[in-house]
Amino acid sequence: MQLGRNLPGVRSMNKALRSILVLASLSSLFHVTAGNAVAASTLRGGGTGAAMVLLNRLGEAFSAQNPGVSIEVVVGLGTSGAIEALVDGALDFAVAARSLTPSEQAKSLAFAPFCRTPFGIVTSYATPSGFGRLDLTDFYADPTSRWPDGTAVKVILRPRSDSDTMMLAKLSPRMAEVLDNLRKRAEIPIAATDQDNGKLAASLQGSLATMTYTQALSENLDLRFLEIDGIVPSVENLERGRYSLERRFYFVSRADNRAEAFIAFVRSPEGEKILREAGNLPVMP
CATH class of the missing domain: 3.40.190.10 (Periplasmic binding protein-like II)
Structure with missing residues (x-):
């Protein structure tokens, strides 16, 4: 599987973030769709690199159940970059590998864990x-x-x-x-x-x-x-509680939460099965 290439300039999250991300993402994403038909609706997400392959698998399964919706995954942003892009409106959801900072909390973002991994x-x-x-x-x-x-x-x-x-x-x-x-x-x-x-x-x-x-x-x-x-x-x-070192992954979304159906799918039995197969334990909010 080949992920989209890193978006130029995004890691630094400079003042040109909006234009760089919106324009570059059109040509540097991989598309998760059901079949070859053009999707009628698109949700764009990104975040911690450790979860990008997992996010791709979840997106494929979600699109298989919802043929009119595609998931586009932007790679190379990392947690901080994805949250900034979410606030700017360039993403519909972010996957974070840490808690929100005080400045991010002030943006009125929804934030909830969905899995943990060793x-x-x-x-x-x-x-x-x-x-x-x-x-x-x-x-x-x-x-x-x-x-x-x-x-x-x-x-x-x-x-x-x-x-x-x-x-x-x-x-x-x-x-x-x-x-x-x-x-x-x-x-x-x-x-x-x-x-x-x-x-x-x-x-x-x-x-x-x-x-x-x-x-x-x-x-x-x-x-x-x-x-x-x-x-x-x-x-x-x-x-079993025998190993204690873990990382938690969180969904972050805006108040409009366009990704609500996708997030609900991840918490469904089918989504939880994919999480476990990829080396994660589901976490309820």
Whole structure:
């Protein structure tokens, strides 16, 4: 499956956002429709990169039940970009990977969770060992860290403001300091988007990166999750309360909520089935 290419200029969310997004989205989207007929109505959404393949699958299933409606998914926006585009009227709904900021709350947006997925540490290394949280912090901190066969560890970071960075920083009391020190090392890559992160993690030998379970599963990435404190990140362990690290995804919409029918479908038994198959647990608002 090929997603639409990133929209130029959108990540920076500059003053030209309205014109860039509205014009570029016409040529840089993938369309989810039932059959080949032209849809009579279109809903446009976007958001966190970790959920874009999931959103595509949900859109396909929704359109199959509603042949007159198509879902267009704008990629490359991220949570903040999608919420800005929603406020500007360029999107009908956004999928967020974090809570709304105070300034976003002031925009009178509807905001509700719809699923949660395990969050963890992945690697391209074939047989990684597990770590306790403190040991994992040391593993990140040591520039000479190696996997059991001697393969050098290649850390991949995310931007400071990214929700992955915030979650990783809370893994242990020292991790935030360790991440700050890692940013001073010029050789360590910083993946701007979830898709960049996935490609780097899968292609770099001995990689060490953060990721959601749903992205790794949905994009069929050749990566392994590390056990943390003896527990494997999985939907089953998350549901049983054995694994605690998770990311939640939220629907964000305006007061007019043109996406109400689609959001209701996601919460239906068929939508919940798709969520689970993609490595998520449904969450009721």
